[in-house]
Amino acid sequence: MGANHDLLAEKAGRAVISKIVNRVDNWGQIFSDNINKAGDFSWPRPDYVCFDYDLEQSLAFEFKPPNHQKREYLTGLGQTLSYLEKHHYSGIILPKVVEGFNIAQHLANVLSLDVFSRHYISVIGYDERTLESNPLNSIQLYKSIEHERTGEIITGEINQTYWCWWRDISHYEVFTLLDLLDKHSHQTGDIYTTYAWPEFWRLMVAGNTRTWEGIGRVKTDNETNYRSEKQNYKIPLFQLGLIEPSEGRLTAEGYKLISLAKIYGLDSSLYIDYLTKLVLIEGKHLILIQDLEDYKTRASAASLANSTQFRKDFETYLDENNSIGSRKEGRTTTGNKESYIRDELKLWNKLGLLKGNGNRYFVSGRGIEFNWARITEILTKDFLY
Structure with a gap:
């Protein structure tokens, strides 16, 4: 789309x-x-x-x-x-x-x-x-719709946020995991659960997967981490259309992304920019960005003064405009999360979508500012190869 x-x-x-x-x-x-x-x-x-x-x-x-x-x-x-x-x-x-x-x-x-x-x-x-x-x-x-429907019919999943869910997975790790899925594509069944994820987890525990900065990421090897990280890494790959959900097999988009990485390199603009375009379009982060721009025109001075308050107030704005899951009184989101908006700003910063200096992209009094020149370039870029 x-x-x-x-x-x-x-x-x-x-x-x-x-x-x-x-x-x-x-x-x-x-x-x-x-x-x-x-x-x-x-x-x-x-x-x-x-x-x-x-x-x-x-x-x-x-x-x-x-x-x-x-x-x-x-x-x-x-x-x-x-x-x-x-x-x-x-x-x-x-x-x-x-x-x-x-x-x-x-x-x-x-x-x-x-x-x-x-x-x-x-x-x-x-x-x-x-x-x-x-x-x-x-x-x-x-x-109009005139009759209420009853019965068990829903086979898909409803997400309380309309945009692609992302935690700390880096562009290096996206490639590594997709490449492992490609490696095991000849296997039958759930290749993500049975083959690719266990191999990826062993690499991560040993410090052999890389953060955005290229530093080895080390995870403590226990069952809780194994299961939670398995989903943390799978969800964005599926929501960006890079893998199919039941077995984790690569889609055409998944193969295109890893092909760009193999041909031009993991730090190449073509690979990173194509991943960025998928985040913006397939992951609907462009819509989220525009929502945030609209919120900034209404934000109070107190909200613009503090990054944490800014995120919480923006989420309240989404809630009041019927744009995120229903939130009950006394509840933040689910589990231990303080808000739905967590790592999106970090992701945008790593992809070059924010103005700022390194990791200091929140400016007191102005909030965050988007690099619209780069966003426009990404949206209009030709990724034929």
């Missing part, structure tokens, strides 16, 4: 949530006002996902950009239907009119046929001239 596609999908999706939460006309449908944006990185991957915490049910959207032929939007309806295997409801967001034809109304008519007697799919049309500048007024509900 491209950056423009994702940004338009984001605007439309947030407008949908806003109209549901604020009970605008009949937009509420069967949903409560306790509905937030969520994440789903499994295949087929929706463009925008919501989770209703009162119903404990999810809603997945397919977003189709303008300027395509009519058959592209019919294909999008098929994608929308496929989301019902793992989500309770789905919807398609598409232009109202294509080539003078009201394609949104056409899909609404299709879904009114007897074969779709249970209305679990919505159709939302938008005016392509105003979606970017005025998303709330641009979108129109052509077909």
